[in-house]
Amino acid sequence: MTIEKLRSRVAAELIRSRERTTYLTDVVDDGDLVRQHSPLMSPLVWDLAHVGNQEELWLVRDVGGREPVRSDIDELYDAFKHARVNRPALPLLGPAEARRYIGQVRSKVLDLVDTVALEGRRLTEGGFAFGMIVQHEQQHAETMLATHQLRRGPAVLGAQPPPEPPPESGTAVRGEVLVAGGPFTMGTSADPWALDNERPAHEVHLPPYFIDAAPVTNAEYQAFVDAGGYDDERWWTVEGWKHRKEAGLGGPMHWNGDGTYTRFGVTEPVRPDEPVVHVCFHEAQAYARWAGKRLPTEAEWEKAARFDPATGHSRRNPWGDDDWTPERANLGQRHLSPAPVGAYPKGASPLGVHQLIGDVWEWCDTGFHGYPGFTAFPYREYSEVFFRPGYKILRGGSFGTDVAACRGTFRNWDYPIRRQIFSGFRCARDMGAS
Structure with a gap:
């Protein structure tokens, strides 16, 4: 890609990300912007100013070397200094002031896109710093979308x-896929916008295993609920059972217990063929045990998504190295829901595993660590700073994830009790286990 094409791409991605942020914050009134809709989430107005900060x-300051726009607010929007539950009490910028601030910042940044060197410095090589900020804003857009779900x-x-x-x-996507044992390349050293935890590329050896051809659906999960899965301690780990009791879990978040769920303020019948969403790691793990299976490890998930047995190479995405197109995966908040299992045959991996990208984040039974x-x-x-016990990996993105922040190597992580995120799962099992 030429430098001029790279500049055009950077500008287009910055603009596209801001359009999404603007939509998610303009669609509600100022009262909703400053309200905390859940102690798990920030007020939307905090996210709005935070992406600008x-x-x-x-x-503006590091890449561009320019004077600060508002250095007085840095501490207010430092995510490490203020827990989400405490942010409403901070002297935050109001909606109008926050919009004015992020507009001022963006004006300076778009000027930089046309002038700053995009080679010769690691931070800007390949437009990395701009790509990092695009991904950051899109990640917060998905967080804001989750806040809308809790509203x-x-x-x-x-x-x-x-x-x-x-x-x-109509493509048959039920059942399991056998993944042959052997080495594959995990992670990346080549993707210019890959973040540090995706790097470096390294060889991983895995024994053969089976993985579900598609995510677990609402109908499949309902069978677990109907079988008394939430009341049977056998299927839960000690930690999971403790959490199930303390949290009073009885089904996925936003299921109403009458065959309906409420999604973004609309209540409708649960669609049996959609991937189940809003389940925590413990729920996913209990289902897998009940089904006689387990959750995949992160390496198993990535091999199923990227490995091409015909070439022995790992692809950037399940469908190949080229960019996402709408018929390949459900990304970018286009449908506001997961798509039915089998809806994206053109996005399947070479091994025949479907919907690994988009629809729902998939829990993996691996802690978060560096490669x-x-x-x-x-x-x-x-x-x-998150490489410590207590987190579990999620892979693949959701219907609320933007393509700029999703690829076959992208890694997400959260506490195993979290389910306000757009999280689902698929199962795996060892070869020989039944």
Whole structure:
């Protein structure tokens, strides 16, 4: 890619990300913007100014070497200094002031896109710093979308109903896929916008295993509920059972117990063929045990998604190295729901595993850690400070994840009790286990 094409791409991605942020914050009134809809989430107005502050810190000040726009607010929007539950009590910028601030920052950044050198410095090589900020804003857009799901009141995102996701294609995607044992390349050293925890590429050896051809559906999960899975301690770990009792879990978050769920303020019948969503790691693990299986490890998930047995190479995405197109995966908040299992045959991996990208984040039974040779870049607080027990990996993105923040190597992580995120799962099992 030429430097001029790279500049055009950077500008387009910055604009596209801001359009999504603007939509998610303009669709509600100021009262909703400043309200905390759940102690798990920030007020939307905090996210709005935070994305601008990160953009100012990294692009205006560091990359551009320019004077601060608002250095007086840095501490207010430092995610490590203030827990989400405490953010409403901070002297935050109001909605109008926050919009004005992020507009000022963006004006300076777009000027930088046309002038700053995009080679010769690691931070800007290949447009990395700009790509990091695009991904950061898109990650917060998904967080804001999750906040909308927790919001009470009339539906606002459906004022103009989103298009329905494609129907099941008729392609057989039930059952399991056998993944042959052997080595594969995990992670990346080549993707210019890959974040530090995706690096470096390294060889991993796995024994043969089976993995589900598709995520677990609502109908399949309902069978677990109907069989008394939430009341049978056999299927739960000690930690999971303790959490199930303390949290009073009895089904996925946002299921109403009468065959309906409420999504972004709209209540409708649960669709049996959709991947189940809003389940925590413990729920996913209990289902897998009940089904006589287990959750895949992170390496198993990535091999199923990327490994091409015909070439022995790992692809960037299940469908290949080329970019996402709408018929390949359900990304970008286009449908506001997971698509039915089997809806994206063109996005299947070479091994025949479907919907690994988009629809629902998939829990993996692996803690968050750095790969061999990991180096924090450009700051420890993105990944390295989270390399400790207590987190579980999620892979593949969701219907609320933007393509800029999703690829076959992208890694997400969260506490195993979290389910306000758009999380689902698929199962795996050892070869020979039944």
